[in-house]
Amino acid sequence: MQHIYFDEKKKVLKLLDQRYLPSREDWFECAGTEDIVYALQQMVIRGAPAIGVTAAYGCVLAALESGGTSTWEATLEKNLELIEHARPTAANLAWAVRGMQDAWRSKSIFSSEELADFWLQEALSLHQEDIRINKMIGAHGRELLDSGDTVMTHCNAGALATGGYGTALGVVRAAVEQGKEIRVIANETRPFLQGARLTAYELAGDNIPVRVACDNACGLLMQKGLVQKVVVGADRIAANGDTANKIGTYPLAVMAQRHGILFYVAAPFSTFDAKTPSGWYIPIEQRDPGEVKYMAGQMIMPRDVDVYNYAFDVTPQELISGIITEKGVFAPGELA
């Protein structure tokens, strides 16, 4: 399933629109910076590694649209800024945009057309590299799972959250490919329902047994002994190992600790942000109240009542049993 696809003929980035999955498989076309920013902010695509891959292709579109004048570099700079700041929490967004800029600096490139060509090759290889990294995360992580395990996961850290294959779901996939019997409980993950909509969709598509539960059922399911491991993705890992991930991850980690269940984070090194000393410094995005207030177009609460809609929370490093990366499994403090 390739859900991010650069159409070289039409010069557009095609994204499988995650807002409507699994009921509709629509493709969203990005022709320039504005579309990329919209796609990121409206969560046409989401998941830290996928945001990074999208941003890399976004740089290509930004280069294409900035061409034709003598001030193209200034225009480009402004567009790259817009992409880099489309969302505040995922470390992979700035990592990708800055990575593209760094690659450019080491080359002699004199026009926006030349830059777009160069960046397209960079973006394609970053995309392929992301899939390769996910498979390496899977190869390291699967050793932590035992046949017969039920893995609880939160949000979607699967193929749809990455260039392909997935981080947390990559670990599950790799274990299944190894012949292990793994079941998954996908927390539905309010308000955007990435677990119910995307994780369940991906795993069912791969014939990996999956069951959906409301986020607040985690305590009971653990009490009943129905969960052996928890594996989640990450949006930003601070220097000390504190990890920002989809809202609800922190209570899940606390419940796992209480029940003696190992709690793993699976993420590429691009999610690690050495400049952020601890979780307290990670900016937490607040999103549109409408995401909580409406469901399937229907208002589910009194119109005038306000909501909280923080998109992420921070799991303190002491609750994390290990961080599964492409270079192996690390204790949270070891990454710095």
Place this chain on the structure above:
Amino acid sequence: MQHIYFDEKKKVLKLLDQRYLPSREDWFECAGTEDIVYALQQMVIRGAPAIGVTAAYGCVLAALESGGTSTWEATLEKNLELIEHARPTAANLAWAVRGMQDAWRSKSIFSSEELADFWLQEALSLHQEDIRINKMIGAHGRELLDSGDTVMTHCNAGALATGGYGTALGVVRAAVEQGKEIRVIANETRPFLQGARLTAYELAGDNIPVRVACDNACGLLMQKGLVQKVVVGADRIAANGDTANKIGTYPLAVMAQRHGILFYVAAPFSTFDAKTPSGWYIPIEQRDPGEVKYMAGQMIMPRDVDVYNYAFDVTPQELISGIITEKGVFAPGELA
């Protein structure tokens, strides 16, 4: 707001239909046992004390419909059984039905009509008594709240969950009536959304400041210092103080303990079940998967994927700071 109302002329019980609040204020009419069982099972009405009040009125309808034959007592017995077992977790259901039966035993009653008349007076007084008890719970509980507190609550333990006034929300109401400034964070409470739909509706109606949050935001909101107290209701309290309440209460209690936030249960003595030694023996209802799979009539996950839909979880007594009852505030172990 009287949401349970026995129409003596038409001999029907009218219930404000909680499935459609706050978008529609429909009334559901119960003319007999079948309607009562339907209303309880489909959650036209819910909340342990409200279930008890409804069951008491349900006994009146059961008596009315069993009349006319020499075997009316056997028919009645069967109907009472159906009501008593409509839902398994709330202690107040059996408490109410058995209470009506006990009251009958002490009287000389020879016909179903006579019994219905007698039971109607009993049900009306049980209903009034429930409201009085809630106000006493409020009077005891408000001493635990400080002006300026934000109280997090889960599900709906308000007027709509009781004969009127509410248990957990009764505590909030009583504190506000005392002149304290209290704000409430209502967890939306998936899958039935009692928090978003009912708690927010009740409190907004009373001009008590309320904000809705997804259940999985509890960790972040506590980390941010936005919660000073947690007050919830109860569906059954075991002899040792372990408390069954709406799914998600247990993780909330664990998070409150981690953050040094006092966690209170507010419930009438009718919720206390001395015959159940601990939480492990409380039957936990599993409900229709459709409640999780559909939202506003739209399927939010792949059709063939299964779900968990346990309706309650059990909070171990050591996580409970106090149980607020009509007789005062008790340590969980003190109730037995």
